[in-house]
Amino acid sequence: MRLTDFWSRMHRHFGEAYAESWAKDYVIADLDGRTVEQALADGVAAKRVWRAVCTVVDVDPRLR
Numbered sequence: 001m002r003l004t005d006f007w008s009r010m011h012r013h014f015g016e017a018y019a020e021s022w023a024k025d026y027v028i029a030d031l032d033g034r035t036v037e038q039a040l041a042d043g044v045a046a047k048r049v050w051r052a053v054c055t056v057v058d059v060d061p062r063l064r
Contacts, residue, residue, distance in 0.1 A: 006046035009063050010036075010053070028052045 010019040023036035030052040031039040039049050054064055 001045070001047040001050060003040070003046050006040075006050050009050060009059075013057070013059055013063055026056075028056055030055055 007019070010023060013019070014022050025035065027033055027035055028039075031044065031049065034042065034044075036049055036053065039052075040046065053059065
């Protein structure tokens with residue numbers, strides 16, 4: 001998954017403004033206690049990060 005696709009899905013699910021805030025503030029256990037922003041900065045694959053997001057929020061199946 002490309003980073004642009006990841007952010008597109010985040011924006012479609014959370015909305016343009018909230019996606020950025022959520023990615024910065026919400027800590028996900030499946031990402032070793034990091035936020036989305038931290039995990040991506042640490043080089044975690046966007047696909048793995050997206051799967052982790054999907055485990056903690058009810059994402060529309062069409063976006064999974």
